[in-house]
Amino acid sequence: MLTPEDGLNQRADASVEGEAPLALPMEGALLTPIKMRLVFLGSPGVGKGTQAKRLSKQYSVPQVATGDMLRAAISKGTAEGKEAKSYVDSGRLVPDHLVIRIVQARLLEDDMRNGFILDGFPRTKEQADALFEMGVGIDKVLNFYLDEKILVSRIEGRRTCSKCNEIYHMDYHPPVVVGICDRCGIPLIHRKDDKAAVVKERLIVYQKETAPLTQYYEKQGCLFHIDANGSVEDVARRIQDACRF
Numbered sequence: 001m002l003t004p005e006d007g008l009n010q011r012a013d014a015s016v017e018g019e020a021p022l023a024l025p026m027e028g029a030l031l032t033p034i035k036m037r038l039v040f041l042g043s044p045g046v047g048k049g050t051q052a053k054r055l056s057k058q059y060s061v062p063q064v065a066t067g068d069m070l071r072a073a074i075s076k077g078t079a080e081g082k083e084a085k086s087y088v089d090s091g092r093l094v095p096d097h098l099v100i101r102i103v104q105a106r107l108l109e110d111d112m113r114n115g116f117i118l119d120g121f122p123r124t125k126e127q128a129d130a131l132f133e134m135g136v137g138i139d140k141v142l143n144f145y146l147d148e149k150i151l152v153s154r155i156e157g158r159r160t161c162s163k164c165n166e167i168y169h170m171d172y173h174p175p176v177v178v179g180i181c182d183r184c185g186i187p188l189i190h191r192k193d194d195k196a197a198v199v200k201e202r203l204i205v206y207q208k209e210t211a212p213l214t215q216y217y218e219k220q221g222c223l224f225h226i227d228a229n230g231s232v233e234d235v236a237r238r239i240q241d242a243c244r245f
């Protein structure tokens with residue numbers, strides 16, 4: 001029986017090479033050959049969302065951003081949103097079962113056939129194991145790293161559009177009209193969890209729960225470290241080099 005240590009691609013490759021698909025423990029798992037299947041790992045504010053959106057537009061591959069999905073569920077007041085709200089607002093991780101269910105449903109949608117960029121999932125070993133069990137296969141895991149002082153300044157200056165999820169920064173990437181989304185024309189928000197006390201908690205949670213995933217993926221030989229310092233274009237070039245698109 002395969003384990004995550006055997007390498008995530010093996011399940012997906014089995015179907016590419018015409019071998020019999022392996023028995024999958026989760027109902028409806030995917031075994032389609034996919035072009036670009038990426039996971040973005042890294043601290044809050046490191047720039048994962050900015051780069052994922054850019055890459056998603058460039059290659060027409062969907063960005064699956066669990067933070068955006070949870071915030072949308074919270075603002076719609078769905079049952080999932082109600083369960084997630086107190087966790088998101090306080091900077092703690094939403095329970096695994098809830099996030100895994102949301103991601104699994106999303107990965108089964110038709111537009112995932114050519115791949116995906118998982119932005120913010122997995123964040124725990126349980127989530128990484130669940131992703132493996134889904135049988136989707138991952139090509140590369142990019143781990144973005146950045147000095148904590150710069151991280152904090154990126155988070156403090158971030159403003160987002162609650163409608164289209166576009167990400168701005170007051171200094172590094174300001175909208176044309178101060179405080180207004182260029183696309184939607186509505187006022188930008190300062191995320192509740194971007195307040196200093198919550199950011200501190202998010203950084204602690206990241207170190208404890210998510211940072212160990214670098215070892216998890218290193219063992220599988222699919223981990224690439226990306227220096228997230230410098231301009232958005234600099235970082236995009238490093239991603240390009242690591243992935244050789």
Ligand code: AP5
Pocket residue numbers: 042043044045046047048049050051066067068070087088089091092093094095099119120121122123127154155157158159167168169170172173193202228229230231232233235
């Ligand atoms: P989520 O929304 O995923 O937040 P995060 O991982 O903490 O990441 P951020 O959105 O803070 O940062 P980012 O790396 O995307 O940076 P960005 O591109 O915006 O999650 C929020 C919450 O949801 C979690 O705390 C948790 O409660 C819950 N959650 C989500 N997923 C979960 C999961 N899997 N399991 C359990 N709970 C989950 O950039 C930051 C700023 O910097 C922006 O202003 C941007 O304009 C600027 N910037 C970006 N790049 C550059 C650059 N190169 N130079 C200058 N400025 C830059």
